[in-house]
Amino acid sequence: MNKEKKNQNAFGMIGLGTMGSNLLQNIADHGYSCAGYDIDSKKVDILNQLNRDSIQGFSDMNDFVKSLNSPRIVMMLVPAGKIVDGVIEELIKVLDKEDIIIDGGNSHFIDTDRHFLDLEKKGYHFIGMGVSGGEEGARRGPSMMPGGDKKAYKVVEPILKKIAAHVDSEPTVAYMGARSAGHFVKMVHNGIEYALMQLISETYEVLKNGLKLKDNEIHEVFEKWNEGRLKSYLLEITRDIFAYKYKGAKHLLLNDIKDEAKAKGTGKWTSQAAMDLNLPIPIIDIAVSMRDLSKYKDLRTKASQIYPNPKDSVYSVSSEKYIASLEEAFYFAMVSAYAQGMHLLYRANKEYKYGLNLDLIAKIWRGGCIIRSGFLEAIYTAYKKNSKLKHLFLDNDIHDSLVKSIPGIRTIVSDAARHGIAVPAFSASLGYFDNFRSEKMPANLIQAQRDYFGSHTYELRGKEGVFHTEWEETNN
Numbered sequence: 469m470n471k472e473k474k475n476q477n478a479f480g481m482i483g484l485g486t487m488g489s490n491l492l493q494n495i496a497d498h499g500y501s502c503a504g505y506d507i508d509s510k511k512v513d514i515l516n517q518l519n520r521d522s523i524q525g526f527s528d529m530n531d532f533v534k535s536l537n538s539p540r541i542v543m544m545l546v547p548a549g550k551i552v553d554g555v556i557e558e559l560i561k562v563l564d565k566e567d568i569i570i571d572g573g574n575s576h577f578i579d580t581d582r583h584f585l586d587l588e589k590k591g592y593h594f595i596g597m598g599v600s601g602g603e604e605g606a607r608r609g610p611s612m613m614p615g616g617d618k619k620a621y622k623v624v625e626p627i628l629k630k631i632a633a634h635v636d637s638e639p640t641v642a643y644m645g646a647r648s649a650g651h652f653v654k655m656v657h658n659g660i661e662y663a664l665m666q667l668i669s670e671t672y673e674v675l676k677n678g679l680k681l682k683d684n685e686i687h688e689v690f691e692k693w694n695e696g697r698l699k700s701y702l703l704e705i706t707r708d709i710f711a712y713k714y715k716g717a718k719h720l721l722l723n724d725i726k727d728e729a730k731a732k733g734t735g736k737w738t739s740q741a742a743m744d745l746n747l748p749i750p751i752i753d754i755a756v757s758m759r760d761l762s763k764y765k766d767l768r769t770k771a772s773q774i775y776p777n778p779k780d781s782v783y784s785v786s787s788e789k790y791i792a793s794l795e796e797a798f799y800f801a802m803v804s805a806y807a808q809g810m811h812l813l814y815r816a817n818k819e820y821k822y823g824l825n826l827d828l829i830a831k832i833w834r835g836g837c838i839i840r841s842g843f844l845e846a847i848y849t850a851y852k853k854n855s856k857l858k859h860l861f862l863d864n865d866i867h868d869s870l871v872k873s874i875p876g877i878r879t880i881v882s883d884a885a886r887h888g889i890a891v892p893a894f895s896a897s898l899g900y901f902d903n904f905r906s907e908k909m910p911a912n913l914i915q916a917q918r919d920y921f922g923s924h925t926y927e928l929r930g931k932e933g934v935f936h937t938e939w940e941e942t943n944n
C-alpha cells in the first residue's frame with residue numbers, strides 16, 4: 469500500500485486536515501503523484517487508508533521531503549500564525565534552495581510579506597496563496613489566489629489550473645501580484661464573505677420577526693432569489709439550511725443552533741487593513757462588529773428585558789409585495805458590499821504596489837470560492853471594460869441597476885428602524901451610498917470642531933493653505 473518511493477512525487481502537502489487532505493486528493497485525481505505530511509499520525513493513517521497508489525502519507529518530515537522530485541513543491545495548509553512560522557523554519561532545514569514553498573492557508577498578509585522577504589533572501593521560492601471553497605471546493609475545484617514569486621508560480625501553474633474550479637472552461641486561478649498580494653486578495657474575499665453573510669442574516673430577521681414568515685416560507689424566498697439575479701453560493705446554502713431537519717425532527721436544525729457567531733479573524737483583518745489605508749468599508753466593519761455583539765448573549769438577554777420591542781414590531785404589509793422590496797434592498801446592499809471590497813483592493817494596490825488586476829480577481833471569484841455569485845460576472849465586465857475604474861458605483865451598467873434598487877433599500881431600512889428590527893448592514897449600505905453620492909458632506913463642521921478644541925487647523929474652499937481661528941474670541 470505505502471510503497472517506498474524516492475524522488476517521485478510531484479506535489480507535497482503539509483497539514484492533512486480537511487482542506488489539505490481534500491486538496492491532495494484533488495491533485496492526485498489529475499494524475500499527479502502526491503505526498504502528504506502531518507505531525508498527527510492519525511491523519512497520516514487516514515490518508516494512507518484511502519489506498520490510492522498516487523498518494524503517500526508520511527509522519528517523518530525527512531522521508532516526506534525525500535519522496536518529492538526537484539524542484540520540490542511543498543504546500544502548507546496549516547493554521548495561520550505561529551504554526552506557519554514553525555513549519556517554514558522546519559522546512560528550510562530539509563529543503564534545497566530553488567524548492568518552492570506555498571502557504572495555502574489564511575495567513576495574515578503582513579506575515580506573508582515577512583515570509584516572502586525572508587525566504588527570498590535565503591534563496592527559496594515562496595508563494596502566499598489564498599484558497600477558497602471550503603471542503604467541497606478543495607476536493608472538486610477551489611478558487612485560488614496565488615501571489616509572490618512569479619517564476620515559482622509558473623512552475624506550479626499547470627497543476628493549479630487543473631485542480632481549480634472552471635467557469636466557461638477557464639480555471640479560477642491566476643497570479644495576483646507581488647509579495648503578499650494573494651493573501652491580501654483572499655482576506656478581502658473573506659471580508660466580503662462576512663458582509664454577505666450578515667446581509668443574509670438580516671434578511672432572515674426581517675422575514676422571520678418582521679413579516680412573521682414560517683421557516684418553509686423563508687426557504688421558498690431564498691429558493692426563489694437564488695433563481696434570479698441574486699444567485700450565489702451563499703444564498704444557495706442558506707436555502708438548504710432552511711430545509712434541513714434532523715431525521716425525524718419536526719423543526720429545523722437551525723432553530724437549535726446558538727445565536728453566537730464565531731470568527732477566525734479574516735473579517736477583522738480586512739477592517740483593520742482598510743482603516744490603516746483610510747478606506748471606508750462600513751458593511752464589512754458592521755458584519756465583524758455584529759458577530760462580536762452576538763457573543764454578548766448575557767448582556768443582550770438582560771437588555772431585552774428592559775428595552776422591549778416597539779408595539780408595532782410586526783409589519784402590516786402584504787408579504788409578497790414587501791419581499792420584492794427586500795429583494796431590491798438585498799441587491800443594493802450586495803452590490804455595495806462587493807463595491808467596498810473592490811475599492812479596498814484598488815486602494816491597497818496603489819499603496820502596496822501589488823500589480824493587482826481587478827478584472828482578473830473578479831474573474832477567478834466567479835467560481836469555486838465562497839462569494840461566487842451571478843453578480844461577479846457584472847463586476848468582471850465592469851473592470852474588463854475599464855481596468856482603471858475607481859469604484860464600481862461609477863460603472864454605467866452598475867449605476868443603472870443600482871438606481872433601480874434605491875426605493876427598495878430606503879423602504880427596508882426605514883421600516884426596520886420604525887419597527888425595531890435590526891438591519892445594521894443594510895443601513896450601512898444606504899448611509900455609505902448617500903454620503904458617497906454627496907458632493908458636499910458635513911465634514912466641514914468636523915474640521916471646524918477639531919480646530920476649535922485642538923487648533924488642528926482647517927482648509928478653506930477656493931484658498932490655498934491651512935488656517936486656524938481663535939474661535940472663542942471671534943464670536944462678535
Ligand code: 6PG
Binds near residue numbers: 731733
Ligand atoms: C473560504 C472561507 C474559508 C473559511 C473562512 C471562515 O474562502 O473557503 O473563507 O477560508 O471558512 O475563513 O472564516 P471565519 O471563521 O472567520 O468565519
